[in-house]
Amino acid sequence: MTDSTTTPAGSHGSGPFIAAIDQGTTSSRCIVFDRDGRIVAVDQKEHEQIFPKPGWVEHDAAEIWTNVQEVVAGAIGRAAQDIPGFTPADVKAIGITNQRETTLLWDRHTGEPVHNALVWQDTRTDALCRELGRNVGQDRFRRETGLPLASYFAGPKIRWLLDNVEGLRERAEAGDILFGTMDSWVIWNLTGGVNGGVHVTDVTNASRTLLMNLHTLNWDERILASIEVPAAVLPEIRSSSEVYGTTSVGGLADVPVASALGDQQAALFGQTCFSEGEAKSTYGTGTFMLMNTGDTPVNSYNGLITTVGYRIGDADPVYALEGSIAVTGSLVQWMRDQMGLISTAAEIETLASSVEDNGGAYFVPAFSGLFAPYWRDDARGVIAGLTRYVTKAHIARAVLEATAWQTREIADAMTKDSGVDLTALKVDGGMTSNNLLMQTLADFLDAPVVRPMVAETTCLGAAYAAGLAVGFWPDTDALRANWKRAAEWTPRMDAAKRDREYKSWLKAVQATMGWIDEEH
């Protein structure tokens, strides 16, 4: 036999193609897709995680830009190798999806970052956020922005940089400094950088800054004044799917840069959740669930975030409710690395499947407090309901159930806020290979759980948005036709049993609260 290719031979047609860049938290990737939304070529490169102090997380934005150029060239090179007759001109557009909220300021004249990027996980703005909440608290800007005042979001990070980098505020006010989340940084560089690069962001990324008004989709001057961010640093807010400029990096020649979407919104788009009430959940180390709420931003009274889902060109924006779970896949990693109860993540299913149920045990992994819908940072993890009967296999089962119950709690909050019942949940991410988890999820939600055939929904979403902008795909219906069901799990749990176990879970959640005494 001859050497085999990395994708099944003969399975992807000839061009044209769409490329997407995923500038993620740990790595940057570029994927080339064909018209059916199938992967043709991939390249990926990790970047350094910089931890200057406990709780601080930074990225070197120059390294990231270098990596982005390399993975674009790498993916184009691979496509040229694997596809007879491929030329870079077959790539009709390039889209961008990115880690959200990570904040960078750079000099518009030199293109040099003035400081490492402050990553979304960085908690250095905790105290600043409390201060900004004044007597109102963390919901001070929620009505305008849909967000609580929390350290993830970009606005307070900009303020921290302006306060802490010598002379920066003066330069910013003089118009010499540009702010961007990673989409803006990548697009500015792709389109020429200091030589005419366009300084833009999309509505989804802008909706994570705490600075954009969700109703007008413009920067909110009152909030800018409160957080003390000069308007001169801000990019222009554009739609998620339009041509921002063209790029010639990585062997491409004047290819339109035609989409930008935050990573979770890109997954919503890639899962083709284009109708009100459709929802997706991405199961990685943590979990992010988004529900399309149509053309109205729905205020959350149940601990969710209101955000922009996407906006295609001049069409009305589509809003979403978002709920995040801090610990899901990372709990399985904890069982492997800290407890040593399994040797690979996949073995959790083997161990959990060796028993019929959880044996009465419930595991609430509130390792750094509870996220949605509780938002309690005084909570810490518990394993409740222990008896002599409980084995490590029951604990493994409780670990998987923890992810399913937490999803159920977010789904309940979404139903309360939006008034729309969840009819089905589209899932993606690494944990979807866990069959027991997916069945448990369907059982606890009492709704079908559906996995699509493309695992890379985040990159696919960016590619879809870019392809729509250049007419590669005519409309969202064409994208829906690309979406193929790979598996579906239907609920088969007795309703009374589900209610009883949900009650036990909620009791276990109560037991986590108040463990940490009044803060520092």
Added chain:
Amino acid sequence: MPGPIQSLERAAAILRLLAGGERRLGLSDVASSLGLAKGTAHGILRTLQQEGFVEQDPVTGKYQLGAELLRLGNSYLDVHELRARALVWTDDLARSSGEAAYLGVLHQQGVLIVHHVFRPDDSRQVLDVGAMQPLHSTALGKVLAAYDPVAHREAAESEWSALTARTLTDAASFEEELALVRARGWAADLEETWDGVASVAAPVHDRRRMPVGAVGVTGAVERVCDGDGVRAGLVAAVRDCARAVSRDLGAGRF
């Protein structure tokens, strides 16, 4: 019965000598402790090294036990690990073939379906994960029986029930079929399990070339076959998928 094989006895003695604690021994230590000529000891050590049972320190030239020995006792591949590795490739197989894709392993006297990807149309389908299929009639089962001696024994001892008019029910024609599977590298089931249904499957190997499972597609015989039997393009897609999963498990290129 022939007597014990001397070189194997000597190899076992060398492994015992190297075992226990953090032992590193030079060639002459090994030779003199066991009363072997240096050339003999060196030949055995070289062979053990090639198999990964012994490693030689590149600086000091001393020998110690190799990592392969540890893996021997812990060689079971978790089926959920197998599914996780196969996921993207089987998705692609279903898309490119237009048929449902399955991943099966030997379990007791049959094939346990550990992964199932729906046929990519919008029809209603039920997830078959956890279902059992017969070894003697399905493409997945024939692949396992052809490559895994334990599966072969299970198949030989099975009931040979005639599921359709085309099921092979005697040992001789089954063995002939398995020889064909080994020669071609893939197996077919042409309405031998279900009327109107055909399937094709190929073996998945791990990094030591052990057969750990079978991957294949199943569909209506009219779509899966043309005048000459299973469509060639479908066979190629299934074999490409099996190779890709094997490579993901660390099997060498082939």
